[in-house]
Amino acid sequence: MASQITREWSGINTFAPATQTKLLELLGKLKQENVNSLTILVMGKGGVGKSSTVNSIIGDRVVSINPFQSEGPRPVIVSRSRAGFTLNIIDTPGLIEGGYINDMALDIIKRFLLNKTIDVLLYVDRLDVYRVDNLDKVVAKAITDSFGKGIWSKTILALTHAQFSPPDGLPYDEFFSQRSESLLKVLRSGARIKKEAFQAASIPVVLVENSGRCNKNDSDEKVGD
Amino acid sequence: MASQITREWSGINTFAPATQTKLLELLGKLKQENVNSLTILVMGKGGVGKSSTVNSIIGDRVVSINPFQSEGPRPVIVSRSRAGFTLNIIDTPGLIEGGYINDMALDIIKRFLLNKTIDVLLYVDRLDVYRVDNLDKVVAKAITDSFGKGIWSKTILALTHAQFSPPDGLPYDEFFSQRSESLLKVLRSGARIKKEAFQAASIPVVLVENSGRCNKNDSDEKVGD
Numbered sequence: 001m002a003s004q005i006t007r008e009w010s011g012i013n014t015f016a017p018a019t020q021t022k023l024l025e026l027l028g029k030l031k032q033e034n035v036n037s038l039t040i041l042v043m044g045k046g047g048v049g050k051s052s053t054v055n056s057i058i059g060d061r062v063v064s065i066n067p068f069q070s071e072g073p074r075p076v077i078v079s080r081s082r083a084g085f086t087l088n089i090i091d092t093p094g095l096i097e098g099g100y101i102n103d104m105a106l107d108i109i110k111r112f113l114l115n116k117t118i119d120v121l122l123y124v125d126r127l128d129v130y131r132v133d134n135l136d137k138v139v140a141k142a143i144t145d146s147f148g149k150g151i152w153s154k155t156i157l158a159l160t161h162a163q164f165s166p167p168d169g170l171p172y173d174e175f176f177s178q179r180s181e182s183l184l185k186v187l188r189s190g191a192r193i194k195k196e197a198f199q200a201a202s203i204p205v206v207l208v209e210n211s212g213r214c215n216k217n218d219s220d221e222k223v224g225d
Numbered sequence: 226m227a228s229q230i231t232r233e234w235s236g237i238n239t240f241a242p243a244t245q246t247k248l249l250e251l252l253g254k255l256k257q258e259n260v261n262s263l264t265i266l267v268m269g270k271g272g273v274g275k276s277s278t279v280n281s282i283i284g285d286r287v288v289s290i291n292p293f294q295s296e297g298p299r300p301v302i303v304s305r306s307r308a309g310f311t312l313n314i315i316d317t318p319g320l321i322e323g324g325y326i327n328d329m330a331l332d333i334i335k336r337f338l339l340n341k342t343i344d345v346l347l348y349v350d351r352l353d354v355y356r357v358d359n360l361d362k363v364v365a366k367a368i369t370d371s372f373g374k375g376i377w378s379k380t381i382l383a384l385t386h387a388q389f390s391p392p393d394g395l396p397y398d399e400f401f402s403q404r405s406e407s408l409l410k411v412l413r414s415g416a417r418i419k420k421e422a423f424q425a426a427s428i429p430v431v432l433v434e435n436s437g438r439c440n441k442n443d444s445d446e447k448v449g450d
Contacts, residue, residue: 047355052392065393067355068403099358128353128386130272130292133324161353164389165436167277168290178293211390 009080009087011059018219027085037086039117043109044124045139046094046102049160052210053124054078054091063091073105075112090116095139103142110146121151123187127159127179127207130167132186140190149193153201157183162207180205234305234312236284243444252310262311264342268334269349270364271319271327274385277435278349279303279316288316298330300337315341320364328367335371346376348412352384352404352432355392357411365415374418378426382408387432405430 012020030036040057042050051063062078075092090112093105121143125136143151159179166175184205188198237245255261265282267275276288287303300317315337318330346368350361368376384404391400409430413423 049392067392067395067400068407097356097358099360131323133322135324167274167292167436170292175292182293211392 006079006081006086009058009082011080012082014059016219016221018221024083027083031084036084037088038119039088039090040120040122041090041092041113041118042122042124043092043095043143045096045135048094048125049208049210050094050124051091053122053158053160053208054089056208056210057087057089073108075109090118095142096135099135101135101138101142106142106146118147118151119154121147121155122158123155124158124160124208125183126161127176128161128164130179132182136183136186137190140187141192144191144193149191149197152187152191152193152198152203155201155203157187157203157205158208159183159205160208160210162209163211176205176207231304231306231311234283234307236305237307239284241445243446249308252308256309261309262313263344264313264315265345265347266315266317266338266343267347267349268317268320268368270321270360273319273350274433274435275319275349276316278347278383278385278433279314281433281435282312282314298333300334315343320367321360324360326360326363326367331367331371343372343376343379346372346380347383348380349383349385349433350408351386352401353386353389355404357407361408361411362415365412366417369416369418374416374422377412377416377418377423377428380426380428382412382428382430383433384408384430385433385435387434388436401430401432 012023015023030038042054044050047067051065054063055061055065058078058080063076073093075090077088077090079086079088081087092109093102095102095105097105123143157180159176166172184198184203188195191198193201237248240248255263267279269275272292276290279288280286280290283303283305288301298318300315302313302315304311304313306312317334318327320327320330322330348368382405384401391397409423409428413420416423418426
């Protein structure tokens with residue numbers, strides 16, 4: 001990646017001013033600690049919003065969205081620099097397509113990553129789905145088999161479609177915590193990691209809303225509910 | 226069902242006045258044609274909003290909602306009468322739970338229906354999901370094996386979560402038609418019905434929003450977008 005000229009991360013300018021300020025503060029702190037790049041690997045099942053999330057982070061439509069079709073078979077890397085800091089995001093094809101594990105995609109992702117260091121795995125799924133199933137387990141197993149158990153200590157769970165109303169008047173916070181817990185539980189079970197080890201990894205859960213209609217707070221920042 | 230005393234369908238009173246008027250007109254027409262009851266069978270995968278839809282039709286919380294858990298194993302019949310007309314709705318357990326076909330549920334539904342005539346199969350799925358998969362096919366096959374191919378000519382496809390914004394600025398109408406088409410296609414394929422025969426059944430597709438936040442038109446009626 002060093003030989004490429006990296007485009008300016010100008011999409012930051014589209015973020016809420018408060019978000020821009022916080023982000024630039026954060027990049028400044030990272031630079032003080034001699035951290036000047038971050039590589040995020042985005043994975044998850046098909047149709048959960050991986051590419052939309054990549055576009056939201058970059059602040060530009062850098063990867064195309066195909067809600068109804070499975071994505072192309074290759075990962076895509078998008079790099080942006082800002083204030084001497086380089087952000088690399090790797091968007092990948094859905095690990096489940098048509099109800100089956102996408103072994104070819106997994107294989108291509110592994111080969112694509114051979115000479116790259118991943119700082120963060122952004123595991124994407126939807127907030128507004130109620131049930132976990134065997135496929136979630138299969139995905140977690142496939143990720144662990146490919147990247148080792150250590151990948152889970154670098155993982156952030158991103159839940160898309162955050163701007164939604166839980167059914168039957170369930171409070172949003174309660175829905176969020178139930179959904180996170182059941183998803184983390186099935187991922188842990190698929191990864192075959194001991195409960196204590198998985199809890200030690202303490203995977204952060206973040207809410208993502210990629211459509212334009214997100215609620216905003218007084219500082220114009222997107223908020224869940 | 227004849228020996229039971231059927232409760233008044235008072236939930237109608239909670240509908241928009243324009244909807245009430247249309248519904249009572251319709252019931253009047255059906256009575257003129259000597260139709261004085263309607264039995265709706267509600268089926269679909271787990272967690273798609275079957276029970277919420279039943280509650281919305283009855284206009285009351287008659288069945289309990291368990292977004293995160295699989296439902297009880299038994300079907301539930303709810304009956305309401307209005308102006309000499311009886312509505313029976315049969316809510317059923319999810320046909321897919323945890324990623325597998327729920328054979329036990331299917332068997333119990335079949336036995337439950339032995340002495341009942343079904344006028345309408347309301348097949349429920351979510352509008353706001355982008356991919357169809359092999360499980361949809363398996364469900365269609367299971368329904369056909371259990372009730373015969375004729376069931377599809379009595380079917381209405383109900384798409385829940387209608388109040389949602391399609392991703393990437395896709396127009397709502399286009400999203401709706403793509404989602405309907407892909408779902409009908411996979412159902413047909415699972416049911417192993419010839420394309421022409423399935424088209425002849427011309428399954429109506431309806432939009433359903435069970436949360437309180439649906440858009441409304443000038444007559445206070447819920448509308449999709």
